[in-house]
Amino acid sequence: MSSMDINEIMAYLPHRFPFLLVDRVISLEPGKSIVALKNVSMNEPFFPGHFPKHPVMPGVLILEALAQAAALLSFKTVADAPNGDAVVYFAGIDAARFKKPVMPGDQLMLHAEILRNLKGIWKYATYAEVDGQRVAEAEMMATLR
Template identity: 50%
Template sequence: MSLMGTREIMEIIPHRQPFLLIDTIEELEPGKRAVGKKCVTYNEPFFAGHFPGEPVMPGVLIVEALAQTGAVAILSQPDFKGKTAYFGAINNARFKQKVVPGDVLTLELEIVKQKGPVGVGSAKAMVNGKVAVTAELTFAVN
């Protein structure tokens, strides 16, 4: 059973369809970590052009889904209620396998460093237990 569905996620982060890229939050430690899920379907708008005949979820959108998962973790803290988490940097992103329609992405982000409204998260996206993407994401809350 999920901790949060789309409605609860939208109460924390400002993203909306078609740019809300997480479906559920499965685990949450506010200010520390979050685990989310994204069920990738043929109906995703980006598949129309990426790529016709061979749909592949763009790597940058997987990174965005990871960032949204991290935003739920950081913005769940009472001090940041109603604020927005912005990208500060993306470092060491590695794309290890394709994500295609029918896949369920497990999105994990752990906050490894935070000083005031700025922090760094260690992110990992997996499909069926296999790593698809890893990255280090820096955020700034405003």
């Protein structure tokens, strides 16, 4: 099991502000699973418009954070050296469910597990938690390029 700080995350993921949605990797077991976190701050660029008097993190961005965590897991599974040219593309999202709103001040714990990697298509079981309560879940498929 290994962890990653923001500098190592940025060496693997092409995303940058305002779209980098993983702050730290808590644990990562290549070929198996990852636990990462996103600190949700009132300073997020989406909160002024979503919603002005009731800030809620958009569900699609929770899914994006889960996808970025899954991408880190795949990159660390195929090679333990950053490749700045590599990108992970969504191939599909199934059974996405949103169970509780995510608000400023929340710490979003991102969990992803590899279900399979077949012919370059990776499938993951993912879920996000705040304070030990599940806030979102989805099965995702992606491909590395």
